[in-house]
Amino acid sequence: MSAIEPMPVKCLRLISLLKPEQRDHHMQRALDLLQSEKCDISSISRERGVATTVDHVSCQDFAMLQSELQVLPDALPNLLLLSVALLGENVSAALAALREAFQERYIPIVIVGEESDAAQIGSAMESGANDFVMLPTDPKLIKSKLQAQLKVGSMHAIMSQQHREISNNHQHILREQQMAKEVFNKVAHDSAELANVRHWLSPIAVFNGDILLATPTPSGSLLVLMGDFTGHGLGAAIGTIPLASTFYGMASKGFAMYDIITELNSKLHALLPTGVFCCACVAQINFQDGVAEVWNAGLPDCYILRQNSELLEINSSALALGIMGSDAFAIESKRYNLEQGDRIYLLSDGLLETENTAGEQYGELRLQKALTSTTQNHVQAPAQSAAGLESIKQDVLEFIGEHCRADDISLVEIEMVSAEQFESFYDKTTKHKVQQPVSWSLQYEFRAESLRHQDPVPLVLHSLLEEPNLRQYSGQLFSIISELYNNALDHGLLQLSSSIKQQEQGFARYYDMRQRRLQELDSGNVRFELDYRATSDSGALTVEVIDSGPGFDYKAKQSADKGGDVLHGRGIALLRTICRKVEYQGSGNHVRVEYGW
Amino acid sequence: MSISAKLSDSSNELVIQVAGRFDFSAHQDFRSAYEDLENTPQSYAVDMAQTTYLDSSALGMLLLLRDHAGGDDASIRLINCNDDVRKILVISNFGRLFTIQ
CATH class of the missing domain: 3.60.40.10 (PPM-type phosphatase domain)
Structure with missing residues (x-):
């Protein structure tokens, strides 16, 4: 926060352009008063801005004033005191020229004139002067006017500085947001x-x-x-x-x-x-x-x-x-x-x-x-x-x-x-062209300790989808792996019968039993054997799932169904529509499917 | 928004009252209402009789209080909630973490 506090004003700069008689007879006393009071202009900034000295430059004509401003562009005055009679014919053009030299800095301008200058003073105020002093008047009043203007100037400086800080911070936040947005968009x-x-x-x-x-x-x-x-x-x-x-x-x-x-x-x-x-x-x-x-x-x-x-x-x-x-x-x-x-x-x-x-x-x-x-x-x-x-x-x-x-x-x-x-x-056509023949096989065995806590389907599927050419078939591969695994687990290892599902509240009972038996499972395993071969125009994935359960009499069931799928449930029926071949082997604890294109 | 806190004499419960909008601007005051106490209270109550509005930062502040008061062992009552405030607490399922009365 300290950056927002204004710098202490060690020295007050005051530039005046006054007729000699104005300066000597009226203004000097006011300037002396200002100096003797240590220029306490900054009560608003908690005493930080109290100046210790007043540096007063008195100019003889407008040209000198202008060159004075140019000489010290880094140390612009805190106040200008200008005799309206010395600003030339075109008061507003003179003031505009001065404002240009200040650029964005706010510097109060106090116009000095006599009763005969009333019209000129009026036009100076309309052209952006901040206050005026009509001579003759009490030096104490002049001093108060100058003090008031110095306070406004000091307040303005604090506000500008705070505004710069805020706008810098804001820019900083916008840059950070842009950066976060770019990272987010990539994710x-x-x-x-x-x-x-x-x-x-x-x-x-x-x-x-x-x-x-x-x-x-x-x-x-x-x-x-x-x-x-x-x-x-x-x-x-x-x-x-x-x-x-x-x-x-x-x-x-x-x-x-x-x-x-x-x-x-x-x-x-x-x-x-x-x-x-x-x-x-x-x-x-x-x-x-x-x-x-x-x-x-x-x-x-x-x-x-x-x-x-x-x-x-x-x-x-x-x-x-x-x-x-x-x-x-x-x-x-x-x-x-x-x-x-x-x-x-x-x-x-x-x-x-x-x-x-x-x-x-x-x-x-x-x-x-x-x-x-x-x-x-x-x-x-x-x-x-x-x-x-x-x-x-x-x-x-x-x-x-x-x-x-x-x-x-x-x-x-x-x-x-x-x-x-x-x-x-969505784009499923991002087909990956097989350049070289590919051939690999992979085997996973999941044991009871792991099956109790972990669903192996994502892991197996993830391995398959590492093969770029298989990604376009991800939906069907998911069905194959999950159907085969669920059958092996439910009917092979957990010995659940699908007929439970047909009873009233059967599904809920089935899943309750499945959950309970899975938690109690302490032996057994499910093995996946994956075999993949592909050339540029054809490919085949064979998935074999073997569980350690007793299996079932698939031959009897197949002949009883006469090719139908009533007893195999919806899962196997689905696989028959996706795969070239679905066959049981051994005691029925071993299923082999062939998927190809 | 104004926040005041008072330790009840009888039950050693710190009652924090939140008046007005309970949002991010309350962050500092709400924290100091329960931090830096000489004696740790046994329980806390946030009195929202005067609370007109509650936003998600306020929910975050309640979670900070809950952490300060011992997490799962904390005893915090949210009392005198008006309908709007209660609705936000219900949507957020804060009934699982605080006693809403």
Whole structure:
């Protein structure tokens, strides 16, 4: 802060241009008084500006005054005392010439004249002189006038200096923000621009602490995070960088929403100081099954808007990210079945708190009304698919009026589309051309100790996606690895029967049993054998999964099904549609699939 | 915004009153209300009867108080919250960390 304090004024410079009789008969006494009182002009700056000496330069004519000002450009005077009679015919031109020499410095000008000079004094005041002294008058009054002007000058100097400091600091902050934004953009650059994800975000959102992340996952679903960090500026922006890199890193490797949220929470908890956290809403939309899973932690109610105008509120059910360590962190997300055309809206509190000129907040009721009216418009004009977000934006802008700025608003709209449509929104065509033949195999064995705590699917999938040519098939590879692993674990190691699922409350019971048996698992293993060969025009990946369980009589089941898949469940049926070959071996604990192109 | 603190005679509870907007401008005053006390109180209460508004920095300040008061072992009551303030606390699920009354 010390830089903002004005420099102490050790010496007061005063330049005068006066007629000899004016100086000798009237002004000298006033100047002596000023000198004897030690020029106490700076009570406003807490005595720091008290000058100890007065340096008075008396000029004989205007030319001398001008050269005096030019000689010492670094030590401009604190006050000018000018006889109006010596400023020439054109008083205002003379004053303008002087002001130019001062540039941005403020130097008070006090005009001296006699009663016969009244008109000239008037025009000097209109041309920017700061005060005048009409002679003859009491020297004490003159001294007071000069003192008052010196105080104004000193105050002005302090303000200019503070203004420079503030504007330097501001420039500095802008540079820092620019830098943070560049880093952030690099982290978040692969944020896909997806046609069914529309948003309204302030361009300075990062520095409001608002963040929107969206990416397709290897399984072909969409993962979206809307976040709002505590505070503003760099303090709020700093957390967005680890948040974004963790989010995109884990999502692209196929981690489940639950695992991603847990990791985001522990990372932010470890990195951010107490009191800084991130309110967030995470949504995962599975277009294949038409299911959205939404988790709201500290953001205002989010909404699902069905095409029949039904509006579902999704309220916050958790502490914001980064407040508590992972032990105390519980994730309870909500699941919704969605039809094509249904929309999900995520928002931060800026939208609800934005005010109009009367000081009213936009608020939840207006938003709900605007939301439901979009479906009515949508039915009338179904061709305008962007009508939803756009019409809400319009409603908000109309509400706040022209004079208010809408720079703290974050709103995102996600539309339910078909899986095929969603896939067409992002670039899956970045096919990697195989230049040289490739051939490798890899084997993983996961044992009970590890299986109890860790899902091996992301690890296996990650290894596969390290192969550039396989990345374009990530969705199908995810299905293959996860289906085969789940079968090996559930039916092979944990000995769960799919028939449980068909009972009343069967799914819940099934997953309870699965959880319990997995925790108690103390022996057994699941082995993955991966074999990949590719040339420039064809390729094949063979995946074998062998579990240490007893297996099952696949031959009997195959003949009983007569080729149908009733007993194999939906998973294996799905794999038969993706893979060239799906076959069981050994005692049924060994499955081999071949995927190729 | 004004902040005052008083140690109750009977229960050794420090009651911090926040009047007006509870936002970042309260940071320094709020901290000094509970730091540098001669005797550590057994429990704390933040009285928000006069609090008109609460923002996320204020939530951050409450978390700092919670850390100061022993983290998971802290005993902190948030009392006399009006509807607006209570709503923000509920959205943030602060009921898991504080006793809201």
